[in-house]
Amino acid sequence: MAxxxxxxxxxxxxxxxxxxxxxxxxxxxxxxxxxDELYKTEEINVILGRHEQxxxxxxxxxxxxxxxxxxxxxxxxxxATNTITGIADAYYDSIPMVIFTGQVPLHLIGNDAFQEVDxxxxxxxxxxxxxxxxDREDMGKIIKMGFQIASTGKxxxxxxxxxxxxxxxxxxxxxxxxxDIRGYHPNETVHIGQLKKAYRxxxxxxxxxxxxxxxxxxxxxxxxxxxxxxxxxxxxxxxVMGKGVMPENHPLFVGNCGMHGRFAANKAVTxxxxxxxxxxxxxDRITGELDEFAPKAKIVHVDIASASISRNVSVDxxxxxxxxxxxxxxxxxxxRINTEKWLDQIKKWEDxxxxxxxxxxxxxxxxxICEAINNVFPNANIVTDVGQHQMWxxxxxxxxxxxxxxxxxxxxxxxxxxPAAIGAAIGDRSKPVVLITGDGGFQMNMQEMATAMSAKxxxxxxxxxxxxxxxxxxxxxxxxxxxxxxxxxxxxxxxYYPDFLKWAESYNCKxxxxxxxxxIINALEAARNxxxxxxxxxxxxxxxxxxxxxxxxxxxxxxMILR
Amino acid sequence: xxNRWIALYVENQVGVLAKVSGLFSAKSYNLQTLTVGxxxxxxxxxxxxxxxADDATFEQIKKQLNAMVEVIKVIDLTSIPIHxxxxxxxxxxxxxxxxxxxxxxxxxxxxxxxxxxxVDIGVDSxxxxxxxxxxxxxxxxxxxxxxxxxIEVTRGGAVAVESISSSYR
Ligand SMILES: Cc1ncc(C[n+]2csc(CCOP(=O)(O)OP(=O)(O)O)c2C)c(N)n1
Numbered sequence: 001m002a003x004x005x006x007x008x009x010x011x012x013x014x015x016x017x018x019x020x021x022x023x024x025x026x027x028x029x030x031x032x033x034x035x036d037e038l039y040k041t042e043e044i045n046v047i048l049g050r051h052e053q054x055x056x057x058x059x060x061x062x063x064x065x066x067x068x069x070x071x072x073x074x075x076x077x078x079x080a081t082n083t084i085t086g087i088a089d090a091y092y093d094s095i096p097m098v099i100f101t102g103q104v105p106l107h108l109i110g111n112d113a114f115q116e117v118d119x120x121x122x123x124x125x126x127x128x129x130x131x132x133x134x135d136r137e138d139m140g141k142i143i144k145m146g147f148q149i150a151s152t153g154k155x156x157x158x159x160x161x162x163x164x165x166x167x168x169x170x171x172x173x174x175x176x177x178x179x180d181i182r183g184y185h186p187n188e189t190v191h192i193g194q195l196k197k198a199y200r201x202x203x204x205x206x207x208x209x210x211x212x213x214x215x216x217x218x219x220x221x222x223x224x225x226x227x228x229x230x231x232x233x234x235x236x237x238x239x240v241m242g243k244g245v246m247p248e249n250h251p252l253f254v255g256n257c258g259m260h261g262r263f264a265a266n267k268a269v270t271x272x273x274x275x276x277x278x279x280x281x282x283x284d285r286i287t288g289e290l291d292e293f294a295p296k297a298k299i300v301h302v303d304i305a306s307a308s309i310s311r312n313v314s315v316d317x318x319x320x321x322x323x324x325x326x327x328x329x330x331x332x333x334x335x336r337i338n339t340e341k342w343l344d345q346i347k348k349w350e351d352x353x354x355x356x357x358x359x360x361x362x363x364x365x366x367x368x369i370c371e372a373i374n375n376v377f378p379n380a381n382i383v384t385d386v387g388q389h390q391m392w393x394x395x396x397x398x399x400x401x402x403x404x405x406x407x408x409x410x411x412x413x414x415x416x417x418x419p420a421a422i423g424a425a426i427g428d429r430s431k432p433v434v435l436i437t438g439d440g441g442f443q444m445n446m447q448e449m450a451t452a453m454s455a456k457x458x459x460x461x462x463x464x465x466x467x468x469x470x471x472x473x474x475x476x477x478x479x480x481x482x483x484x485x486x487x488x489x490x491x492x493x494x495x496y497y498p499d500f501l502k503w504a505e506s507y508n509c510k511x512x513x514x515x516x517x518x519x520i521i522n523a524l525e526a527a528r529n530x531x532x533x534x535x536x537x538x539x540x541x542x543x544x545x546x547x548x549x550x551x552x553x554x555x556x557x558x559x560m561i562l563r
Numbered sequence: 564x565x566n567r568w569i570a571l572y573v574e575n576q577v578g579v580l581a582k583v584s585g586l587f588s589a590k591s592y593n594l595q596t597l598t599v600g601x602x603x604x605x606x607x608x609x610x611x612x613x614x615x616a617d618d619a620t621f622e623q624i625k626k627q628l629n630a631m632v633e634v635i636k637v638i639d640l641t642s643i644p645i646h647x648x649x650x651x652x653x654x655x656x657x658x659x660x661x662x663x664x665x666x667x668x669x670x671x672x673x674x675x676x677x678x679x680x681x682v683d684i685g686v687d688s689x690x691x692x693x694x695x696x697x698x699x700x701x702x703x704x705x706x707x708x709x710x711x712x713x714i715e716v717t718r719g720g721a722v723a724v725e726s727i728s729s730s731y732r
Contacts, residue, residue: 124578131576131578132577183631183636184632306626306630307626307627310619310623314619
């Protein structure tokens, strides 16, 4: 029998066996033992963030950039509760992650001990699985289960709560290679009969459309999707989470659909006779008013989570399967169908209302910034925060197949972007990372500049600074008679705080302000050349710029506001 | 909207009941009753759940339950032969002699093989103990309410099991 080891040693052993090379951590009383063990470990790079919410977003960016399961370690109580927004974000966007929280010693649980919270209970509805380790002998098994559950099926966050005494008790040194979980059977097959039925429906269509969501990306199936679409000659639209699964200049690509989708894409959804959807949950941002969603279409829905199927949209042919497994088969069946007329029609719609912002003369044009980013950073991973800039990025950033578009799609968490960009850059140093953020959301996690400086990540931080909470202001502008209540971030003294240049300077971070369209390229190129650390570019944009088209919440996709 | 029945096998662990019941509140499903107890295997519990839901919502509920790591198996009891019983205690107060006689008569009429009994008695009150179907219990309560001024009802929630014929198919 191998010698017993402490829980803290087993923790580090488990991470190593999982191949974890980076973790995002913040210390505190209930994890000091584990932290001490990490001190003695060379192989694991421990990133110290500046706030636990940001740690989780950093982990999300890391997971999205690398495809690996990200690991977060925080202390009990406030350390744990600070992670909640991040965990909810990761849950919603299916990001594989294991969050370890310290907990008060077993005998104190339930006593309102100092920094005790029931974090497992608090996160029950936003984790794929959550558990407190109550017996040192279960620790190895539980950690293994955590990594298995987080990374398989529809990925998601798992929370493992480890009481302080469990970390120091000696017990079995075993870390199992695999755990059988009797209640957990991720879908690894596809019902062939059902898939054939779906395929035949698409084959018989006159106006077919493929709708691809984030599930295609998670499955790593964009190549297969392209092959399938090309073989059949069927146009493809994507959700925001699916952005990038089709090469954006491809003739079969119609653009994003949904609330701020392309005119042609939303028209195509409304007019198609078969909607072949893969890896999307038909979130209300995609469907608009449900009763009028794809009103003329028979709908196929392929999704790994059977619970996503026929929940929001009633589906004619449901197929429960991983997008990759389904597409693998579909490619084998695929035969060309005659869609020329339909493709022409879509082209006409595109010509009628192409995407594009009007030429305003105030400030820098967001579209021009995005297009300059496309030119200067053709292979960058693009990260966004939440708001108007995010939607402009989803409209105007053009991705090649090896670029990632990392955004908070489901929860729409302001403050996601900056830390996620740091995590993405730490995970994949081979590509530049360009962050597109609003000035509002950036301020929600700007303390992470210290993390970025310390990790020396050359992120290009593009602040679309409209001195307003633009996305909400847009609603006030369009639907609330321009009554701009609490959306102007200008202070009562008439100044805007902070001055991002002076602020950046205090971190020794390079910063550039751009007031004129002609300076966009220069600024981006200067940032590209600054490979030692982050660069802040403060782009002054107009608060009156609108994201269009727009489908007002609760109205059908066909009723787009176009100007 | 129909009343439906599900049986669940779940891990017998801390927090599983909270997780299952939390699903119903988080998603605004209309939970009617939920009972839970252990099985022949000490690490497995079984729940009987009744919900009021339309077809689509009910499908969704089953899928959501199935997706939970702690849920080992979901059995839809709605359309298979089952045996179902619910324990019910009903105290009836303020009875005169006639009232008591009537209470005993009601117990006798409802009783089949000892499943309705009066198990306790006071100066002006009696205590019913019934093991009937939920439906039958509803009827009994309605009757007691209509006949007597003050009653106090304690229900255990239904427990259901597939009939032998359906569990070995
Ligand atoms: C944490 C959080 N709080 C509030 C919101 C609501 N919200 C969505 S977009 C937005 C405005 C974002 O403003 P800014 O970051 O400046 O970006 P812009 O829209 O101006 O591009 C707000 C307040 C949110 N999504 N997340």
